[in-house]
Amino acid sequence: MTLAIDAGGTYLRGEIYGANGLLKKFREKSSTIGLAFWIESILKENTDIKVICISYAGQVKDGVILLAPNIKIDIPEIKSYFENKYEVELFIENDLNCAVLAEANFLNEEDICAIYVGTGLGLGVMSSSKLITGFSGVATELGHIPYKETPFKCGCGKNNCIELFASGLALKNWKKYKNIESNLTLQELKSNTESNKIYEEFEKALLYAIATAITLFNPKIVVLGGGIIDSNPQLESIISTKIVNYAMPIALKNVKIINTKLKDASLMGALMLKARDE
Ligand SMILES: [Zn+2]
Numbered sequence: 559m560t561l562a563i564d565a566g567g568t569y570l571r572g573e574i575y576g577a578n579g580l581l582k583k584f585r586e587k588s589s590t591i592g593l594a595f596w597i598e599s600i601l602k603e604n605t606d607i608k609v610i611c612i613s614y615a616g617q618v619k620d621g622v623i624l625l626a627p628n629i630k631i632d633i634p635e636i637k638s639y640f641e642n643k644y645e646v647e648l649f650i651e652n653d654l655n656c657a658v659l660a661e662a663n664f665l666n667e668e669d670i671c672a673i674y675v676g677t678g679l680g681l682g683v684m685s686s687s688k689l690i691t692g693f694s695g696v697a698t699e700l701g702h703i704p705y706k707e708t709p710f711k712c713g714c715g716k717n718n719c720i721e722l723f724a725s726g727l728a729l730k731n732w733k734k735y736k737n738i739e740s741n742l743t744l745q746e747l748k749s750n751t752e753s754n755k756i757y758e759e760f761e762k763a764l765l766y767a768i769a770t771a772i773t774l775f776n777p778k779i780v781v782l783g784g785g786i787i788d789s790n791p792q793l794e795s796i797i798s799t800k801i802v803n804y805a806m807p808i809a810l811k812n813v814k815i816i817n818t819k820l821k822d823a824s825l826m827g828a829l830m831l832k833a834r835d836e
Pocket residue numbers: 701702712713714715716719
């Protein structure tokens with residue numbers, strides 16, 4: 559059996575697959591339990607698990623967790639820990655890298671950027687079918703490119719990251735900072751004169767970020783996903799129209815910007831990690 563895990567900033571979600579498909583599902587709050595401890599509790603109850611595949615909302619390199627702002631890291635050397643202690647194989651990769659693997663496979667594309675706007679702003683890049691990971695595994699951290707100083711500190715330690723404007727957490731922070739009602743949606747922020755500036759800053763920062771990814775990686779297709787995109791699908795056409803004012807024209811030529819068609823790309827990508835290793 560295979561245990562697939564989506565270790566996100568809010569929830570740890572697990573699914574066990576057997577020969578005939580999905581068998582069981584688990585969910586736990588990321589803030590309440592360490593990832594390794596949680597996996598061990600699942601392994602004790604499900605001794606037939608032989609493969610563990612993890613999509614991780616943080617930085618990972620060669621089976622070692624380097625950094626995660628919102629997940630409890632109890633065992634950084636997670637791959638060697640489980641492979642030495644149990645009879646399992648473990649594969650772990652950054653969540654956006656997992657997402658872009660699944661998106662590239664689904665769309666059958668070789669040059670693709672997956673940009674997800676959820677709690678944070680993330681990017682995964684496949685260039686000529688190769689995943690871009692960088693020297694220490696932290697390449698393509700789009701949310702943390704320097705943009706403008708803010709009154710808030712980012713999870714990475716800086717105060718000028720672009721995701722401090724273009725992310726779900728940014729919207730929450732700015733609403734609080736400007737005394738705007740916290741449950742206003744993105745659409746409501748846009749149509750309200752008092753809060754319109756927050757929306758404008760969000761949209762502009764998102765366009766800058768997407769244009770930067772297009773200019774740097776020259777993808778054929780940009781796939782948008784994540785919680786903010788899921789609840790605001792209209793961003794697809796807004797971005798497709800306005801991106802011409804932001805991206806380098808030659809890099810933008812014939813680029814398609816679309817919303818994801820996948821429900822759970824990160825988890826699907828995690829399940830592909832074993833086959834990629836063989
Ligand atoms: Zn940052």
